[in-house]
Amino acid sequence: MGGEQQAGTPVELTYQLTVEDFREALAARSKAGAAGRRTSRLLVAAFALTVVATALSLANEGTVDPPLVVMLVVLPLVLLGVPRLQARQFHRLAADKGEFRAAVDASGIAVRNEHSSSTLTWQAAPRYVETPGLFVLLSGDKNASCVTLLPKRGLAGPAEVDRLRVALDHGCAGAAVQPAVP
Numbered sequence: 001m002g003g004e005q006q007a008g009t010p011v012e013l014t015y016q017l018t019v020e021d022f023r024e025a026l027a028a029r030s031k032a033g034a035a036g037r038r039t040s041r042l043l044v045a046a047f048a049l050t051v052v053a054t055a056l057s058l059a060n061e062g063t064v065d066p067p068l069v070v071m072l073v074v075l076p077l078v079l080l081g082v083p084r085l086q087a088r089q090f091h092r093l094a095a096d097k098g099e100f101r102a103a104v105d106a107s108g109i110a111v112r113n114e115h116s117s118s119t120l121t122w123q124a125a126p127r128y129v130e131t132p133g134l135f136v137l138l139s140g141d142k143n144a145s146c147v148t149l150l151p152k153r154g155l156a157g158p159a160e161v162d163r164l165r166v167a168l169d170h171g172c173a174g175a176a177v178q179p180a181v182p
Helices: 003-008 019-032 034-061 066-095 158-174
Strands: 011-015 100-105 108-112 117-121 127-130 134-138 147-151
Touching: 011 147, 011 158, 019 066, 019 127, 019 134, 019 147, 034 066, 100 158, 108 147, 127 158, 134 158
Parallel strands: none
Antiparallel strands: 011 100, 100 108, 108 117, 127 134, 134 147
């Protein structure tokens, strides 16, 4: 195929979403969205303060209050466990949809499965984050409230990854919105 003909050809993907896809996408969204970054910082700060309070309690009284012990256990579980639980919940919602097919071209992204189809213009998904296994398309609002997952394994081959990246760069640049920060 010539370069012009290939450039006009949609990049196509066929895939089934996994729990790991959702975990990776939610982590990327959390880093790219203001609310996700704020929540992560707040939880880490709360854990750090709990560690300091526990150390001070041990140093002054020689004991640790039960609420501090509970917080030392609960906060790491929240930091590590909630994203995994969310990923599993999203996967349950998507699992019965079967195989997904997506096409990315100059006009936007079309995604269909056994139960539905949707078309997104570049204005609806004006930015993206690339992770090791995915391209995660994000809405333009500051909290990245909408995401679309495009797993790299759904592409026909390694050369298609570069084509998809070029298509996303071109589409997102045309949407006139700042790219997401990974």
